[in-house]
Amino acid sequence: MKKQLKQSKVSIRRFVCVSILIIGLSIFSSMRLNATTVSYDPLSYSSLTPHDPISITSDSGFEVFPGSGTFEEPYVIEGYSIITTTDDNGIYINSTTRYFIVRNCYVDAVWNGIYIDNVADGTASVINNTCSNNGNKGIYLYYSNNSTVANNTCSKNRHGIYFQSSGSANVINNTCSKSHFHGIKLDNSGSANVINNTCNNSGDDIFFSYSDSSTVANNTFANCGLEIIENTLDAYISYTIENNWVNGKKLGFYTNLDSTIISEPVYGQLILVNCTNVTVRDQILNSAATGLCLYSCTHSVIINNMCCNNNGGISLYSSVNSTIANNTCSNNYWGIYLEVSNCSTVTNNTCNNNNREGIVLGYSDSSTVANNTCNNNNELGIYLWSSGSSAVINNMCSNNRWVGIYLSDSSSSTVANNTCSNNDNGILLHFSSSCIVIYNLLQENGGYGLYLRYDSDNTLVHHNNFVDNNLGGTSQAYDDCTNNFWYDTETSEGNYWSDYIGEGSYPIDGLSNSVDLYPLDEPVKFSTSETKMFFTFSLLIVIVPLLLLKLFSRKRLKTA
Numbered sequence: 214m215k216k217q218l219k220q221s222k223v224s225i226r227r228f229v230c231v232s233i234l235i236i237g238l239s240i241f242s243s244m245r246l247n248a249t250t251v252s253y254d255p256l257s258y259s260s261l262t263p264h265d266p267i268s269i270t271s272d273s274g275f276e277v278f279p280g281s282g283t284f285e286e287p288y289v290i291e292g293y294s295i296i297t298t299t300d301d302n303g304i305y306i307n308s309t310t311r312y313f314i315v316r317n318c319y320v321d322a323v324w325n326g327i328y329i330d331n332v333a334d335g336t337a338s339v340i341n342n343t344c345s346n347n348g349n350k351g352i353y354l355y356y357s358n359n360s361t362v363a364n365n366t367c368s369k370n371r372h373g374i375y376f377q378s379s380g381s382a383n384v385i386n387n388t389c390s391k392s393h394f395h396g397i398k399l400d401n402s403g404s405a406n407v408i409n410n411t412c413n414n415s416g417d418d419i420f421f422s423y424s425d426s427s428t429v430a431n432n433t434f435a436n437c438g439l440e441i442i443e444n445t446l447d448a449y450i451s452y453t454i455e456n457n458w459v460n461g462k463k464l465g466f467y468t469n470l471d472s473t474i475i476s477e478p479v480y481g482q483l484i485l486v487n488c489t490n491v492t493v494r495d496q497i498l499n500s501a502a503t504g505l506c507l508y509s510c511t512h513s514v515i516i517n518n519m520c521c522n523n524n525g526g527i528s529l530y531s532s533v534n535s536t537i538a539n540n541t542c543s544n545n546y547w548g549i550y551l552e553v554s555n556c557s558t559v560t561n562n563t564c565n566n567n568n569r570e571g572i573v574l575g576y577s578d579s580s581t582v583a584n585n586t587c588n589n590n591n592e593l594g595i596y597l598w599s600s601g602s603s604a605v606i607n608n609m610c611s612n613n614r615w616v617g618i619y620l621s622d623s624s625s626s627t628v629a630n631n632t633c634s635n636n637d638n639g640i641l642l643h644f645s646s647s648c649i650v651i652y653n654l655l656q657e658n659g660g661y662g663l664y665l666r667y668d669s670d671n672t673l674v675h676h677n678n679f680v681d682n683n684l685g686g687t688s689q690a691y692d693d694c695t696n697n698f699w700y701d702t703e704t705s706e707g708n709y710w711s712d713y714i715g716e717g718s719y720p721i722d723g724l725s726n727s728v729d730l731y732p733l734d735e736p737v738k739f740s741t742s743e744t745k746m747f748f749t750f751s752l753l754i755v756i757v758p759l760l761l762l763k764l765f766s767r768k769r770l771k772t773a
Contacts, residue, residue, distance in 0.1 A: 261319055264293035266300040270307045282311030287338070289314050296321045302328045303347070309333065316340040324349045326370070334381075335359040345369050351389075354379045362387060367396070373417065376402040380424075385409055392417045396437065399424040406430075412437050418502040418524070421452075428453040438482040438502030439464060440524075446509045446531075449486045459501050467770075474769045485510055493518065504542075507532045515540060520548075526564070529554045537562060542571075548587070551577045560584050567591065571613070574600045583607050590614070594636070597623040601645075604629070611635050617658070620645040628653065630739060633662070639682065642669040646694075649673045652739040655689070656680040661722070666693040675701040678736045680711040688722040699729040707731040 267290065269275060272282065280288035288311060295303040295318065303320035306313065307330040319342070320326035326344030329337045329352075337360040344351030344367045351367035352374045354360050360376075363385040367373035373389030373396040376382050382405040389396030389412050396417030399405050405427040412419060418437040421427060425448035429439065438459045443449050454466035459481025467475075470488040475496070482501040485491060485508070492514040498504030504520030507513055510532040518540045520526035526542030528550040529535055535557045541564075542548035548564030551557055552575040560583045564571030571587030573596045574580055580597075583606040587594035594610030597603055598621040607630045610617030617633030620626055621643040632654045633639035639655040639662040642648060646669055655662030655677060662682035665672060674690075674697065682689040689710060690699075699721060700707035707729040710719050719729040 261292055261294035261317075264295050266295055266297050266303055266305070266322065267293075268302070268305045269309065270305075272309050272311045274306075275309070275311055275313060278313075280313070282313070284312050287312035287314050287336075289316070291315075291317050294319045297323060299323065301325065303344075304328065305330070306337070307331060310336065312336045312338075314338040314340060315342060317342065319343045319345075320351075321346045322348070325353045326351045326367075327353070329354045329357045329360065331356040332360075337361070338363075340364055342366075343368075344373075347371070350375045351392075353377070354382070358382075361385070367392070372396075372398055373412075374398070376400065376405065376424075378402060380404050382406070383408075387411070388413070389417050390414050395420045398422070399427065403427060407432065411435075415500070415524075420502075423448075425449075425451040429457060430455050432457045434459040434464070434481070434501070436460065436500040436522075438523075439484070440502045441484070441506075446487055449508050454484075460499070470770070472768055476769060484508075485513075488513065492516065496520075499523065503528050504545075506530075507535070510535070514538070521545065525550055526567070528552075529557070533557065536560070543567065548572055548590075551575065551580070553577065555579055557581075558583070562586075564594075565589050569593070570596045571610070572596070574598070574603065576600065578602050580604075581606070585609070587617075588612050593617075593619050594633070595619070597621070597626065599623065601625050603627075606630055608632075610639075613637075616641045619643070620648065624648065627651075632656070633658065635659075638662075638664045640664070642666070642672065644668050646670045646672065651676050652737065653677045654680070654739075655682055658682045661689060661691045663690045665691065665697060665723070668694060670694045670696050672697045673702070674699045675707055676733075676737045676739065677708045678739075679708055680736070686722070688720055690721050692721045692723040692725045692727040694723075694725055697725065697727055699727055700731045705731050707733060709733040709736045 275288040278288045278290055280286050282288050301324035303322035304327045310333040326347040327339055337357050339352055339362045341364040347370045350372045351370040355377045357379045359381040361383040365387045368390045371393045373392045376399045379402045384407045387410045391414050393416055396412035398420040400422045403424045403426050407429050409431045411433045413435045415436050418440050420440045422442045450468050457464035462481035463479055465480045465483045468486040470491050472490040474492045476494050478496050484506045488510045490512045494516045496518045498520045500522045503525035504523045505527045507529045511534055513535040515537045516539050520542045521544050523545045526545040526548045531553045533555045537559045538561050540562045543565045545567050547569045548567045548571045550573045554577045557580045562585045565588045567590045570593040571590045575598045577600045580603045582595055586609045588611045590613045592615050594613040594617045596619045601624045603626045605618055605628045609632050611634045613636045616638045617636040618640045624646045627649045630652045634656040636658045638660040639658040641664040644667050660683055662679045679689040710732050713719050713732045719732040721727040
């Protein structure tokens with residue numbers, strides 16, 4: 214009870230601080246305006262004065278504009294319509310020390326709309342402008358600390374508003390829409406205040422890259438959300454993220470939870486940091502940036518969630534011993550992504566029609582990917598890189614544009630009982646030695662059913678069904694490596710090849726000149742075999758008790 218009361222007091226203090234900050238920044242912005250805002254029709258811009266691109270590279274360049282360059286009387290660049298098809302920037306201000314405001318302008322330039330470069334701390338204000346159709350950034354601040362960007366509209370740019378190496382920024386009341394990459398991005402620009410902004414449509418997320426100690430409050434996201442990339446756990450925890458909304462639902466940002474169940478479907482996006490024994494279930498996290506993000510969490514259970522039409526469906530970073538089960542992650546950029554998350558289990562998920570991969574594991578050794586459906590992804594069905602000693606079992610990977618199952622630098626792994634059909638290549642091993650590839654159905658892949666290349670040595674391949682792969686070619690498999698065995702060395706049984714002529718060995722394409730010495734006359738009936746039952750049973754006896762233990766030992770998170 215005392216802990217809950219303490220947390221409640223902390224939340225109240227944070228809310229009060231953020232509210233005071235918003236009021237203070239609003240007053241500050243009003244002081245900087247120092248004049249009546251020009252009113253104009255945002256469609257016709259009829260009240261604006263056409264003007265050539267503006268380039269100011271020293272304090273003397275301001276002298277043609279009203280003002281004196283002090284805090285109380287900044288130089289004012291105001292009321293212009295700047296449209297250029299030849300100059301890179303609409304308004305460019307570089308290496309100045311005087312105070313200035315750019316306000317009430319419309320800018321459409323080849324590259325950047327308004328570009329503020331290396332100006333003195335706290336001297337720049339960009340207020341109430343419209344920056345549209347710029348080839349790169351609508352508003353761009355570079356090495357310009359403590360600047361204010363407020364009440365602007367940025368649409369149809371590559372990036373809407375972009376701060377680079379420009380810390381302590383005040384980004385308030387802006388609207389960003391139809392950006393190709395990010396609505397608002399802060400790169401190496403910590404201690405920022407990003408408040409009361411509206412970001413609309415896919416690609417208009419607010420993105421923080423190495424910009425810790427920032428405040429993100431009262432922002433509204435429609436079909437987008439919040440992304441954060443940091444190097445350390447302390448940096449993630451340093452953010453203050455409160456009262457933001459994604460598609461009319463809460464943006465949940467939680468740190469340091471322990472033994473908690475999050476099951477109430479009130480979130481539009483969820484971000485968990487440094488949590489232990491947390492279960493996230495039954496959420497509908499669609500059309501956000503990444504639906505569900507975990508950073509440095511352990512023993513998590515992610516179960517029965519729907520994460521569709523996002524940039525990413527579910528992502529885990531430095532989150533070991535996790536279980537991701539029974540989720541639907543389709544029509545995202547990628548479905549499920551794990552990085553530096555050893556000993557994790559990804560099972561019974563549906564990851565179809567993603568723009569890149571269905572399921573990705575990177576630097577996640579000793580993990581299991583089992584019983585998933587990964588079809589119709591634009592690149593790969595299942596992709597393991599630098600994730601050795603892992604198992605890829607009982608998955609369906611069909612109609613993926615490139616490869617059904619791809620292992621790169623993932624040695625000592627097992628690929629068994631999978632169905633890979635109608636991909637470019639069924640299974641591909643790259644720098645992945647000492648693997649076992651058994652009891653897979655590899656059917657009607659445009660290229661090879663199985664492709665071994667670049668030091669994928671000492672691999673054992675047997676009891677797979679190769680059916681109608683690489684039609685018109687000389688072999689259904691390819692081997693560029695050394696010391697691979699295309700048969701069971703104990704039983705002297707190889708693989709079934711639909712184009713085997715019934716006599717002698719079966720040749721394998723590739724520089725190694727490998728052969729299957731003991732090709733099978735009949736397809737392997739492994740769909741109901743003891744082998745598949747063994748793999749399924751093995752998974753069940755490991756996963757089910759783990760899930761039950763985690764679920765019944767956790768408390769539910771209460772939401773306001």
